[in-house]
Amino acid sequence: MQVNFYATLRPIVGSRTVQFDVDENITVQQLVDAVVTRFPRLRQELLNDNGDLYPHVHVFVNGRDAPYLPDGVETLIQPGDTIDIFPAVAGG
């Protein structure tokens, strides 16, 4: 599964897109677990002390922030879905 990383996360993972060798039909939460397992430095960037995603972190599934999907981070990722992970970003 391909995952795109942005902004300050990108130097940590080393590239824009990273291929993850994970099972089909995993949830967003399981994917995040796989991401921080492979890149331990991302844990403090993405997760609070309780292991939950920070509110300013975005894990988009086809452009929709996972917490707003009907099943939230328990949403099953479908083949062909686009996954984008952002740290806090703003400006304007």
Place this chain on the structure above:
Amino acid sequence: MALGGYANRIAHVDLTNGTVEYRGIPEDWARKYIGARGLGVRYVFENGPQVDPLSPDNLLCFMNGPLTGTEANMSGRMAIVTKSPLTGTVTDSHHGGWSAARLRWAGFDGVLVKGKAKGPVYLYVQDGTVEIRDASEVWGKGVHDTVRFFRERYGEKDLSVIAIGQAGENLVRFACWINEDDRASGRGGTGCVGGSKLLKAIVIKAPKKMPKAADLEAWKPAHKNALAAIMHEQNITSPRKGGLSVYGTNVLMNITSTMGALPSKNSMLTSFGPGAEKISGEYVKEHILVDDPTCHACPVACKKEVEIKEGPWKGLRMESLEYEPAWSLGANCGNDDVNAVAKLIDLCNDYGVDAIETGHPISIYMEATERGYTNGDGGIAWGDTMAMVELVRKIAFREGIGNVMAEGADATAKHFGHPELAMTVKGQGIPAYDPRGLKGMGIGYATSNRGACHLRAYTPAAELGVMPFGSLKVDPLAWKGKGELVKIFQDVHAFSDSLDLCKFSAFAEGVQEYAAQYAAMVGVEFTADDVLKAGERIYNLERYYNNLAGFREGSDYLPARFIQEPSTMPGSQGHVCELDEMLAEYYAARGWENGVVPESKLRELGIID
């Protein structure tokens, strides 16, 4: 005046008579309207809402706030306030850098300019005096040459130059003032007003002389707490760690495109697809970033200086490849060439036109071309960068089709017989957020007192979850609650714009921090509730001015495209902006009657007796 903090000195310049008078600030105005934006609006209000923006009678205000040029973080902002020749509303536009601090160090809270000079002039500000001097040697020059000229004449040390370019001289309606080469007071056509007065530049020579707080004991913790919030690693302002500091404002390009909130190709689309990455902050940092300049008293350093490494503009260095202009002249025009984006923004700065606004008549021309609406006016393809460069020049010099485009987006769309192509509110083009993907921006654009604007109420802070310490996060696609949210943002920003602190302070600081700093600097009791009340008063004064200038029921709207044409892109697919629902909520929160401030509200806020 009993209030501390202020210089309590305003220069009143009459260019018609060639005179300068110095007066204090009416204390009642300072208490009610604080400074910078709020106080500037009060002076413009006093000058009368019926004034023709391009007549000598219009008032052009260069305003500081009580925190400007102090030790306060992010306090290097100046507000330029006037009646806009683009929108017909009151407008204020801010810039960073050092000119605001230097104006304060020279002993002024503001410079108010009225009348029209007999020939080109500039104002020379130094040590408590303002002189009107002959600008014939720089009239006709671009901003960069003008800045260079004054640096050679007066020496670079302790010098700031705020100037208009040829666009202001030629009365392009969205001409702007540029500070120190790259810092734009971009919006609303304040540079056009300068041009109409034959005022070319404000030149300020002032060594550092930080004003002290009236209550030093209270100032120390107030300043310390604000700084701690900015430096905290959980906030995006965190130096060298937060996205804003590391990548600059253009860190937004990828996320808005990903979530279907990046208006592209004149807002026909809500995402720029793979093109977004190629003009993003991440791409810039990897390929052309050379330095991280900053403004007075700012540890964030969001400015990003770039150097073009190849192609026709190789060697160009500039420091304003910001998100908004990169969007306007990039995604908005189907342009994914980051070098061309940098060149185009630099041209806008040199000619002195608002780089956000400039993309609008160009993208309208592009859409008109695609749809076959140009009727003998030629055409331009999406992303034709060389043609864009030439168009920017034509706008600045009002040549050919550029003479139409210089009148603004509405006039351009009307010229092609299709006013619906203009993505404007009250005549001002939208910035870089599509209200189908970030609904708060929809109600924000519609109700902004200066025409479409993201900075009156920066709701993406809540919709992207970057409020201080993650204090609030709301669904960008939900409309409910956004009317009330926008009202709060507008009031808070009206206050911070009057201090005048950078808008980005709001990513780390809240009303408590603002209240504590203002109270200590000025030496008064002031609470978080007072912040909201003062902000509300300022916002209502602006609205009252606009009401008197003819903006009444029906003046708060969005382009039909955002309401009738659903997004077709991932993230916001199928969504339109539910403006009517949000507007009802907003007016209820404001206590307004269909966009008009009732007399009872004016009395409640102390705007009228």
